[in-house]
Amino acid sequence: MTQNTPSPPSATIRFGCAWYPEHWPESRWDADLDLMVAAGMNVVRVGEFAWSSLEPQPDRFTADWLERAIARAAAHGLATVIGTPTAAPPAWLTTRHPEVLRVGPDGRVHRHGKRCHFDPLHPVYLQHCRRIAGWLAERFGSHQAVIGWQIDNEFSDLSHGPVAANAFRHFLRRRFSDLDQLNRAWSGAYWSLAYDTWDQIEPPDFRGGDHPGLLAAWRDFATEAWTAYAVNQAEVIRVHAGSRQFVTTNATFEFARQDSHVLFAGLDLCAADVYLGSGAPLVHLDPGWMGVYLAAARGVKQAPFWVMETQPGTIDWFAANPAMDPGEVRRMVFHQIAHGADAVLFWQWRSAPNCQEQYHGCLIGQGGRPRPIYDEVATVGAELRQLAPLLASTSVQASVAVLWTYRDRGLIDSRRLHQGFDPWRHLRDQYAALRRQGIDVDVTSPWSQLDGYRLCLAPHLAMLDPALEERLLAYVAAGGILILGPRSGTRDPDASLLPSDPPGDRLGAALGGHVRESYCLTSPLTLAGDIAGSADIWGEWLEADAPDTVVNLRFGPEHPWLAGKPAMLTRNHGRGRIGYLGTWPDEPTLAALAAWLCDLAGVSRPWAPLPPGIEVSGRRLRGRASKGAGDRQQGVHIVINHSATGHVLPVPFPVIDAFTGAPLGTTLHLAAGALAVLIGE
The missing domain is CATH 3.40.50.880 (Class I glutamine amidotransferase (GATase) domain)
Incomplete structure (x- = not known):
């Protein structure tokens, strides 16, 4: 089993959004960047769907617009994370090479005009991915405003086409010495399922009744395939990227599609896309459902992580998509920071005028003015800027x-x-x-x-x-x-x-x-x-x-x-x-x-028992917790009331209110939906 190398806590808390400058005239960029700065943001992610804007025709690269966008962001004090654009191949590529299109479990070939419609195992596609990633890294690997790289976007399902089927068979041949061993492991005598040749083995079709051994092997194969896909780009990025630039990807689906502990082992930090519906069809913040996903993201490397995407008020994929309540976005961001996130980025800044995600929440409305949620985001940005010296270089220490x-x-x-x-x-x-x-x-x-x-x-x-x-x-x-x-x-x-x-x-x-x-x-x-x-x-x-x-x-x-x-x-x-x-x-x-x-x-529970809806989290400057004597070092405690009623909590040790600098006393009064950040043991 691959062991992950922990990533160190960040010296800076990042707060920002996904920005798509290619969607808008350059004359609009400064106005948007001014609003980002006013909201307390210090980072943007760009480029992860911009392949057609970066390479409009084969081998005709054009990144001057991206360089200008990064420069304008830097002039406003915003660092940049570049996403490699390989989740959305351009039309010229899929037209010239239709063999790279993804094939679904039902045998249907995906068409151009969506995303993730490619086969991540196809050698032609891998070659093009490596080429565009390498070209971007050569151009921006030494850029002082670029702090990191996101490979692709939200790895999803594998293709079920002939390339994937053959690769799966080769995977099985490496796992099993011969067909006899596979047939024994999979109880091939049952239902006369035994295989005579490797070519008889097909990927699962997920229609029900797939063999458990086949499914288990396919899940492992998916992890190996997507890990190789990430490595293909990470290798060429690292040829040009400086040591201060991290390389990651953004996981989603609550880590259900690949083994995150294997996938991120060769990457510098874990990043995840975290929405209210993560793990359950929820439209309001549930600290259990979101919390377990955040804790799992932290657990990938047992270290701080990035929330590369989160929702700015609403989403667009449920049967009903109500807005988050006033104050709920603030609680959500602090919930994420409390669980060890060193960065929180909203998806997205502004919706493209005509696209599949027109109705997804964003911070700027179609008329170019801030939406109502913007003011709350700006409040959070100001608070994080105030708390950054306390939170930087800290991590969650769980026993x-x-x-x-x-x-x-x-x-x-x-x-x-x-x-x-x-x-x-x-x-x-x-x-x-x-x-x-x-x-x-x-x-x-x-x-x-x-x-x-x-x-x-x-x-x-x-x-x-x-x-x-x-x-x-x-x-x-x-x-x-x-x-x-x-x-x-x-x-x-x-x-x-x-x-x-x-x-x-x-x-x-x-x-x-x-x-x-x-x-x-x-x-x-x-x-x-x-x-x-x-x-x-x-x-x-x-x-x-x-x-x-x-x-x-x-x-x-x-x-x-x-x-x-x-x-x-x-x-x-x-x-x-x-x-x-x-x-x-x-x-x-x-x-x-x-x-x-x-x-x-012998686990200390100084805050217990907590009333329903109250959560307490801590971040500290030291290393991993140990089973030895208790650590009395100063920590940052984030207390959030997710309930609709106020509560008075006993405070188990002396603390200072991080916002006011005043000592708190022995009790904490938390109104409904309120939160507190405390400095104490």
């Missing part, structure tokens, strides 16, 4: 983590077995329960560095291999507490059922227990034991195999098979403790369980 993998998420999502078993929601629920304790929580891979965490929850660590088991057991033996969740330890890396009871031989031996049976729940069940509550969606009959295995929770009498059976087991292992939670508790029960686990792990 608790929620572990997840792209592979487990894809596996469970393709075989939910209960329509409510959404793996991203499962992750979100456990994350949100921990955040209710007033603590910072990382969301990261089990292959990340775990030694700084006192407590790790793994909601559904389905796919196991010996190396991962060894890694997790070493973490526990060294003093960590690991709690596995339902459906953990059921599959191998090829998606085959393990030849042992969950959670696998080694983890089960350490736990001193196993899963006897699993059940889809159609109504809630009560839970009793170290805490009391209820659960729904999923239940597992656990059995203790060792005399020192502790039954922490049992199911109530409601279910004919699960009545009275253990629902949670824990056991000491080395200097730590391993546990297994065999159900999906409801929100109050998860909150109670999170509090119990934090106390078990």
